[in-house]
Amino acid sequence: MLSRYLPLMDGGVTGRRWPWFVAWAAVGACIGLSLSALALVTLPLAVILTVAFRRRSRRRELLGVVAGVGIAVALFGSLHANYQACSSTRFLGHAGAVYSCGGVDGPRWLIVGIAAAIAALVGYWYMAHRAGGSTMAHATPIHD
Numbered sequence: 154m155l156s157r158y159l160p161l162m163d164g165g166v167t168g169r170r171w172p173w174f175v176a177w178a179a180v181g182a183c184i185g186l187s188l189s190a191l192a193l194v195t196l197p198l199a200v201i202l203t204v205a206f207r208r209r210s211r212r213r214e215l216l217g218v219v220a221g222v223g224i225a226v227a228l229f230g231s232l233h234a235n236y237q238a239c240s241s242t243r244f245l246g247h248a249g250a251v252y253s254c255g256g257v258d259g260p261r262w263l264i265v266g267i268a269a270a271i272a273a274l275v276g277y278w279y280m281a282h283r284a285g286g287s288t289m290a291h292a293t294p295i296h297d
Contacts, residue, residue: 170210174277175217182195183195184196189229220269223273226263230259233257234260236259236260237254
């Protein structure tokens with residue numbers, strides 16, 4: 154029924170399974186963002202999408218959840234990219250100088266998020282080629 158509204162996701166005939174990976178990545182991004190202040194919106198959306206997608210996808214498409222969480226974590230890390238560690242010694246600056254340190258180590262979260270997304274993509278590609286299926290539909294020539 155869902156494929157009637159989303160014809161690109163018809164994996165039975167054409168072999169197009171990558172849109173399901175992207176759909177599950179959206180679920181993963183909602184799950185990752187639900188750990189923030191956006192939880193009131195993203196957590197119910199993740200539940201609704203999970204119920205809608207659970208019957209039409211194969212195991213390898215579920216790696217999209219890992220990619221989606223990785224993307225959300227990378228977004229979180231990029232928003233905190235100006236992280237500065239606090240030193241154990243006192244700051245000896247000018248009187249009245251503003252100095253801030255601490256917070257979330259954004260660059261590490263960015264690296265972890267990108268690594269998770271890349272690992273999920275590589276795993277999906279490997280599982281798709283190992284199964285002998287194609288992740289993208291190939292056009293067949295039409296003979297007159």
